[in-house]
Amino acid sequence: MSVKIMKSIQKRENANDKIYTPPQVVDIMLELCEYKKGININVLDPCKGGGAFYNKLDYPKSFCEIDQNIDFFDNNNFYDLIIGNPPYSILDNWLKHTYTICDKFCYIIGMYSLTPKRLKTMEENNFHIEKMILTQVPTWFSRSYIIVCHKGIKKKDNNIIFDYKFLGNKCLYCNKPCGGANKDHCKRRSADKECRY
Ligand SMILES: C[S@@+](CC[C@H](N)C(=O)[O-])C[C@H]1O[C@@H](n2cnc3c(N)ncnc32)[C@H](O)[C@@H]1O
Numbered sequence: 501m502s503v504k505i506m507k508s509i510q511k512r513e514n515a516n517d518k519i520y521t522p523p524q525v526v527d528i529m530l531e532l533c534e535y536k537k538g539i540n541i542n543v544l545d546p547c548k549g550g551g552a553f554y555n556k557l558d559y560p561k562s563f564c565e566i567d568q569n570i571d572f573f574d575n576n577n578f579y580d581l582i583i584g585n586p587p588y589s590i591l592d593n594w595l596k597h598t599y600t601i602c603d604k605f606c607y608i609i610g611m612y613s614l615t616p617k618r619l620k621t622m623e624e625n626n627f628h629i630e631k632m633i634l635t636q637v638p639t640w641f642s643r644s645y646i647i648v649c650h651k652g653i654k655k656k657d658n659n660i661i662f663d664y665k666f667l668g669n670k671c672l673y674c675n676k677p678c679g680g681a682n683k684d685h686c687k688r689r690s691a692d693k694e695c696r697y
Pocket of ligand 1: 517518519520521546547548549550551552553564565566567570571572573584585586587588
């Protein structure tokens with residue numbers, strides 16, 4: 501993606517902030533961070549949106565969502581796990597706050613958002629990536645990384661577990677081909693709540 505396109509996205513109000521995560525992707529993330537029903541850990545969905553993550557979690561669970569006047573930045577409780585799809589336009593501050601209120605988090609972020617500078621800041625905050633998956637949600641603009649990050653001293657022989665998930669070329673909501681102009685193709689974009697044809 502060119503710098504010009506990236507800049508034009510960032511200038512949009514709340515650029516890429518409302519993105520609805522398909523259930524299949526949520527399941528991949530829950531599995532990656534070894535979250536199981538009945539696990540009895542204190543987990544936070546920091547930006548609930550329509551509840552893609554929250555609805556799949558067991559109690560004890562909490563959520564934040566600015567549209568419901570529950571601001572993540574006002575939440576200073578401590579969590580065993582934070583899992584979600586954070587708003588892209590405020591990612592630096594989002595990560596900064598995440599580091600202060602959990603031991604482990606699992607986020608899906610745009611591939612180009614995982615910058616060396618952010619990784620350096622992560623290390624300075626005593627967090628490191630334990631696992632990562634490269635994927636492309638068919639109706640989303642860019643590829644994404646799913647990362648599971650842990651707090652603690654990084655071991656010298658720490659190897660990041662890396663994998664990829666090919667999610668196919670069909671819309672994960674309606675199962676129709678997507679990305680083409682064909683009238684049968686799903687035209688859904690990441691910020692859409694419904695499929696479009
Ligand atoms: C990328 S969407 C993810 C929505 C949902 N979790 C999902 O994956 O389908 C990001 C969400 O963050 C919310 N949000 C933005 N700023 C926030 C804040 N300061 N505190 C809590 N939620 C916020 C937006 O309203 C939006 O619903």
